[in-house]
Amino acid sequence: MANGIEWRRGIAPPLPAIVAALAAALLAVTGGAAAPVPGGRFHFVDVAREAGLTRPLLAGRPGKDHLLDSAGAGAAFLDYDRDGRLDLYLVNGWRLDGSRIVERGTNALYRGLPDGRFEDVTAGAGVGGEGHWGAGAFVADFDADGWPDILVTSFGPNVLYRNLGNGRFENVAATAGIEAPGWNTGAAFFDADGDGDLDLYIAAYITASLDDVLQAKRTLGWKGVDMVAFGPFGLKGAPDHFFRNEGGRFVDATAEAGLEDKALAFGFAVRTFDADDDGDVDLYVANDSDGNYLYRNEGRGRFREVGTWAGVALDEKGSAQAGMGLALGDLTNDGERDLFVTNFAEDFSTLYGGLGGGLFDDVSRASGIGPLTYKALSWGAAAVDLDHDTDLDLVVVNGHIYPQVDRHPDFGMTYAQARLLAENRGSGRGAIFADVTGEAGPGFAVRHSSRGLAAGDYDNDGDVDLLITNLDAPPTLLRNDSRTGSWLIVALEGDRGTPNPVGATVTITAGGKTQRRDIAAGDSFLSTHDPRPHFGLGDAGRVDELAVRWPDGTRTVVKNVKARQILTVKKGT
């Protein structure tokens, strides 16, 4: 955001104030900067159209006859050309008319420009999605050559776009061995076995053929008043996959690693993090209508599923929920990381409060986030400090899967739904979260049937913006024009120049408070956030100490860091 007080910093050297003022004025004219916030603290404006993000995201038939029509696709923030500005990748589906394929949507890679707009470079980069019905976008430098690569999961074979470093990509999924045709959904790159390279977990939803999709009819009675798309109950779950990286080629090691999807759960979102802080990476999978999985890393690439007794499989009543998306972070302000999982309408999205040691407790009700999410059907989520007051706010994007709900206004639900901005108000008495959606500017007032959400500072002004995918519509890019405090963004450079290596952790202490961020490739719903750790610093002008724990366990510590900058930290310095 640019509120007229804080100047753009980061990779560019600081400008003299008068030059910066002129630059800010110019950016305001071109749409790259924001006007001062008129009212409350939060203010978001949809700048997708003026930024050039106009390609509609296709999603099957208007009536949503099959669940695939309603599932939608994700998005990713990445810096594919390593110019210091974020680029965007948007996954697309198909448009159907009855059983006829009308259009196979093309995925889009948008290159970030200095003026805040984006240039569509899809064709030149060769990343259109190979004609598949796309699902998620996951970014990591899987071959450790210093250039971020893109995994696109699909209904069909997955696509792995290897970044050639010259603005072009090549699909190496077949030779890499990760095509795994099916309805693939969430995924995450992570170093499962501690050997220094990135392995890959890909969740899958249901077993379905293209013919099943094309011939689908709405045969499920909904609330006794309408017929809607059938499933997922009554459909066969598809097994998830784990691929071990063996020198750039992936080998299916699902059973060997103890990662068999034994319940054949309807898998959607995947997130890796060191849940029990024992130095290796654990894996969480949010499942739709089944218990969620927490695979604890037992060392050397062996996992054990512990979700139920660890407290993250079921809700407070012991029921499996319809897990869609997720977010990770210290949302309860106690120093432990918490897991937030979005769920179906007329049910809480669930906040599993971290207790330490890899254990969690359902605090949805006490934190206030459960009641705030009850009515909506929720998907992508992000735990980000949007106002830089040092705590993590929650953004949730919503939208029903049945367009038929609009015929029944008495149910109090709509197909297109507003997003939720839940402000973190600290850990004092009462609920932690308050709904400030109505005070968050015009960007939060618009309703869509939204799915994916990626958070990132696309304009490098220090605050976090929001990229949202919507069914049968262009995406939304919410520029953050909020009144914010101080901030710090950290850009890591690992071995062989790998930017923001997956599995690295950044911890800072500023203003007497310690904050931590984990870098992951795969988050939210089918999406990947800006990999650069972002911190709100409140009034602090400096960070007392910044510590990076690199994926190999080595550490880099930097003291007395000036705030309001994008700080690059290189491994070994």
Added chain:
Amino acid sequence: MQRQAQTASLGQRFTGAAAVVVLMLAAPAFAETPAEMVATYRSLADGVLALKQTEKDLVRSILAAAYAHAGVQKERAAKAIAAKDAAGTRSAIEALAAAIAEIATEGDNSVAAVRKTLIDGGHHHNAAGEAQGIYDPGYVIVTRAAKAKLLESSRAIAQTLSSPDAAVLDRELAKIRPVVQELLQPSK
């Protein structure tokens, strides 16, 4: 038509019924369900009911095995705590928490896959209980109330990992004992 039938006289009805009886007496034997089919259906019915009972017994066996495993792990944990064997304590407490969670969920994720297959095939052992909100879909023995208590104890046990205490483990097992005993009661 419906009104005319309702107003037909008693005499008319009797005459009609007598005609049907006469026709039946004169009708060939194929109008009856063949005895072999009836016998087969009777056997099938016995089999269906026996299978349903077998399903209950099998699920009870799963619960009983998990409960027995929990008892063993509790003893193991107590010994490890007394011996100040940190690794052994951790392993036993985790296994104890997992065993109780498995009672709550009527088995592990592999059983969940079987349950899903049954639901997908239209088999609802406790359709009435599900409709009343007493059972989760596909659950055979464990009610929602029992499940909640078992999960609470499982989590409470896991939370002792940071400061293991044999007395807490005893207390949690004492809490769930009547719940499990109730679940393991032979069905009618």
